[in-house]
Amino acid sequence: MFFTYLRRELAGRRRQTAIVAVGMALAIALVMIVNAVSGGVRDAQAAVLESVYGVGTDLTVSQAPTAPGEGEGPSGGVRFEFGQDDGATDDDGTTALSNSRLTAGPGSSTFDASTLDAVLEVDGVAAASATLSLTNVTFDGELPQRPTDQAAGDQAASGDAGAPAPGEGGAGGGFGGGNFDVTSVTVTGVDPAAEAIGPLSAVELADGRGLDSGDAGEYVVVLDAEYATTEGVAVGDAIELGGTEFEVVGTVTSTSADAATASNAYIPLDVAQALSGMDGQVSDISVQAASASDIPAVKADLEEALPDQTVSTQEDLAASVSGSLGSASSLISSLGLWLSIAVLAAAFLIAILFTIQGVTRRTREFGTLKAIGWSDRRIVGQVAGESLVQGLIGGAAGLALGFIGIAIINAISPSLATTSSPLAAGAEGAGGPGGFGGGGPFAAAQETTEVVLNAPVTLGVVALAVGLAVVGGLLAGAIGGWRASRLRPAEALRSVA
Template identity: 45%
Template sequence: MFFTYLRRELRRRRKAALVVASGLALGIALVIVVDSVSSGMGRAQDKVLQSLYGLGTDMTVTKAASPADAGERPRFRFDAREDGSEEEQSTDRVMVQGFQTLAGSTVRKVAGQSGVHDAVGGLSLQVVKVSGEFTRGQVQQEGGTGGQGGGEGPGGEQAPQGRVQGGGADFDVNSYSVYGTDVTEPALGPLTSSTITSGRTFKASETDAEVAVADSAYAKEKKLEAGSTVTVKGTEFEVVGIATADSGDAAADLYLPLRQAQTLGDAKDKVTTIYVEATDSQRIDDVKAGIRKNIPGTTVTTSADLADTVSGSLSTASSLAAGVGKWLSILVLVAAFLVAGLLTSSAVSRRVREFGTLKALGWRSGRVTRQVVGEAVVNGLIGGVLGIALGLAGAYAVTTAAPTLQAQLGGTAGGSAGGFGGGMGGGPGRQAAAKTLDVALTAPVSLTTVALAVGLAVAGGLVAGGFGGWRASRLRPADALRRVE
């Protein structure tokens, strides 16, 4: 009887049911779109952070900045050629990023902290190569004859010294970044933010091998490929693979085994950055506090700290979605619930004779109330279906359009002078200090979001039914039968 009466009433009052369902549908659709866009913002931000950290890394540990770590500027010295030859000369200077290093034993201390699943060290270097040649000038006598110098004039007097013309120096300065990675721990470190697109990655046995992996952009610039060779400070390395950054810029131009990088940088058993993976993402704050307490002189930076440095249109859009968008969707949803309740209550007032007759025939107030609530819940479910359809369409439109957002990363929250590993040149330190990425926005819809929409639909129906049921329960048969519409 309940479902028969319910079906007949909904069919008879199609327009009113459609109005109520449409109002709920708009509110539910807005909630779905805002929630999916917020989820897309989170994924975009994670993508930005992974381009710095790499997969699996929850935090990094660097040396705390101090004035004593300012370092000195690089100096270059070239030998003079007595024979006046114009042979090209070159020299390399390999410097540690930011001149801040930690002892290799610190990696083991970090790995032994409670809540740490794994820790691996890396060394960020900057290579500055100066190459070119000197050209010797020619001495011109003031009398117009050329020569290499002055001579004696008539009567033994010294002839006037001539002027030097021509000559000079032509030198080229080439700077690139090198990152020493622990080849025995391929799951951690900045190389995990890139994909090997040619050749191979390092083997675990190549801890001291003269091999290298080149970033694809650097390889294209220098015309390198798997099998090519590069020379760093007089040491020749074989390029075994080409890596392409998954998003944005690469962490370094060249990746070398950590031990080789330490040798080149004269930093034996030293690292600039320790990449840490926690046993549980819920313990990251505890692990951070433990490292700072037990290992003084270090700066610990988590992904949450980095997220605070993200600015640009990604940050603006994320703030809008998290703040204005959510509040707007809540307000619209509340308004939809109120409108649905008022419309249902109004519909009850127009069915006074109907409910009065049912009560005269023996229907109790509870049964009448359940009938009204049932109709409202069905209207809510219809609105939920429409709202889910509209929300999915809106999320699909955002994903298809894929608007490009710009993410800018400023200085890290740790306050280190050089970010993760230093502030100059390439490498992780440079990436943390200044980096701009273009990220395509998507709007993924999860099952949780769909379940939330269904819950809102039922809640909207109950709210509307509550209004109408309360109104219907207050009707008295005698008053209802006396009313003529």
């Protein structure tokens, strides 16, 4: 009888059933889409962050760059000095010059490596690994023969980073038709023994091998596969970094298909420190907490132990991801969420109002049923059952609509631009900076990456849709049923007599 009555009521009141179901369907579809897109944005953020900071990194310790003190020169510039014998002069008097410098990474600041020991002593720290972010800048060019006898003195040609910027694109500048190329490569010094944490934990080996503990002190390098391809370098070849030849022992790719690895080249930390003249210095420490719940406490302890350094959690780091990915994230977390809540509330309200209206319209019906002996519980059950089924119909339609919406988003695959922190500036630094003034192009060396947005359909999203349909139906049914149960049969029959 319950199902017969339920079926007849829903079929007999198609318009009400359709309105409630459509309202629920739209709300549920919207919640599904917002939830799926939100998951996609989270995944994209995580992919970007992982590529930068490594898998499993819960916190990072770094030091904010400080403004140069009074009397100090401009910082961050790269100075090339060429001695008289550095260039090779050919017959027409043109002098070919080439020099390579390994210096501190743009926008980064270094601190004492002993900080790592202090980090490891903090309770709740499971692992930590230090890195040194460097940039290898290569000056490569030709100086023509000077037209006059100004060529006096020691003939030292100086490409001073403080000089006025001659132009962009890595060419131009110089005097009398000189031709310079300045190329930069991001180099990260990593602890070769630390595989589980740090930048190399977020990469996959493409060819050769990774760094291991035996590589300490060795002139070996692992290259980003994309960079290696661009440069035409393979495992076994040699490349020059900081004026020193390194053997390429492996190439790596990002575990995320959407992002490049953090750096063009990875070399042993001690070698990086020695070549850059920064012995005992590091720029970042990746920290893994013993458990996720410990992260806030570990952060607080680290901040206390390291007052001069900046300690950031993944959440803090997420804030460093900006661009349209950041905009999408904030759009979804604010507008999307509130829009979903508003539409959901409206759908629930419609369902409740229609149920109450239905109960009011069926006053005589329920009064009659009570008069012939139906219990309050039986009538509440009937009303709640009808509402629940209406909600489930809406839920099924919403699920279908949500899947279609998500499929459309995935078919379009909108790409989002993301700009992340300086350490992420791993990609193509080549091509030459536009001049060598004050480290200008490097100081703002933030990398813009295109990330394809996918809206994943998870079991959670489906469960959410079904759950909302059930909750909406039960809520409307409970309120409608409560109204029906309050009808006194005599009054119900009298009111329509």
